[in-house]
Amino acid sequence: MMNIMHPALRRLDLNLLPVFDAIYRHRSVRLAADELAMSTSALSHALSRLRMTLNDPLFYREGHRMCPSVYAAQLAPSIASALKFLNQELTPQPEFEASSSTECLQIAITDFTAFCIFPALMHQLQHNAPGLRFELLYLPHSPALTELLAGEVDLALGFSTPDDVRHPELDEINWFEDEYVVISNKSRTQLTLEDYLAARHLVVTPWNEKRGVLDLQLEQMGYTRQIAIKTPSMLSAPFIVAESDLLMAIPRFAAEKLVPAMDIKIFALPFEIRPFEVKIYSHKRSGKRGATHWLKAVLQLLAQEVNSGR
Structure with missing residues (x-):
């Protein structure tokens, strides 16, 4: 028999959970409707659907207040926690602003790649992104494929070898070439x-x-x-x-x-x-997409300056 995931959730319109949460907090259909920008009739209809789905009255009226049933009181903390978590996780990430960012990027390096890149990079970033921070990590292999795929590092600065094989999940930039x-x-x-x-x-x-x-x-x-x-x-x-x-x-x-x-x-x-080649590797679905894209653009411009000035 096929295993159906989340059978309880499949029966429930998840849009009804904020309705439950608002009524529980306000103890009022009118105040809950105002918070959710709904009419009181629409909110009452939503509450009726929720009662049918959960097979419980959930709230009953005492004077001007909507009092929770025992089952509703049991559900309320879990629903409130779940809604708070989802709201935090699903909030769109703000656009990356280099001038004000205090983001910390983990970058895999060797002595030489750090020596090639970071003196010139930090000279430039002290004006353009003074709050941007870095953790430079030595790793025992190149191009730090496992760490990039796992999200443990945001960029890797490595050098190419004859055995290099391009991985479909990684972007690579030829940053620097030398004899x-x-x-x-x-x-x-x-x-x-x-x-x-x-x-x-x-x-x-x-x-x-x-x-x-x-x-x-x-x-x-x-x-x-x-x-x-x-x-x-x-x-x-x-x-x-x-x-x-x-x-x-x-x-x-x-x-x-x-x-x-x-x-x-x-x-x-x-x-x-x-020639010797320094490369910049990154994951195509980086968790710090805005910061890594901005930094790679800065590094590419910096590479042009370094190579033209030699």
Whole structure:
């Protein structure tokens, strides 16, 4: 036999519940009708239908007051609570106003994506959206698919890999594209392919991946490199390179930002590889739709400025 969901609700016109609630609170048909913008005859008709459906008189008149029956008194708290909950949940969300918003967005990042985006973003938002807040979260994989689909994060700032597969529920924006370069200590004077393969390397693996895109490319060329250190964080990596003989491949944008702060040199990567891409991922049905749409538009404009200024 077919299982019929909510059999009691299927028999009841839910529009009658506000009628019940108003009569119970006001103890008056006239005052209830005024609150609901109904005529007293229409409200009396609604009450008659409700009595027939629930098979109870619900209210009886004592002088000028409508007094609840025992059954109505039992129902009243649950009906009032349900109506309050539905009213709150079904109220349309207000339009997002960046200048006054205090919304908090959860954003999945790596060290590098935060380094690329947030200095310029926060410089701009301090004027346009000073109350907007962020929680930056490190996640052990890209593009934080599970977390985005579950609504645990609002945006994810990741970088593309050869294994990327587009998910139909996610929007993605190509935010930033850059070439790889190599940084070393100040004593190095040249970097040929032979030099690169003979050196030892530091590799940043934000998701503890076994192999990076450069290792996959070298493997296709028939080479391997000597990896001395793998680390999930970019913070210490350039300092280690500056004080050792290790090499580190890094997007040029980051390398040029680091040069004034430490004793490192930049060399061209001595083999061809596809550009480094930073992407912005979001769920198509984000629970913070107004805020995420606005922020993505800001980020796209910011990407044009960053790329044109390089």
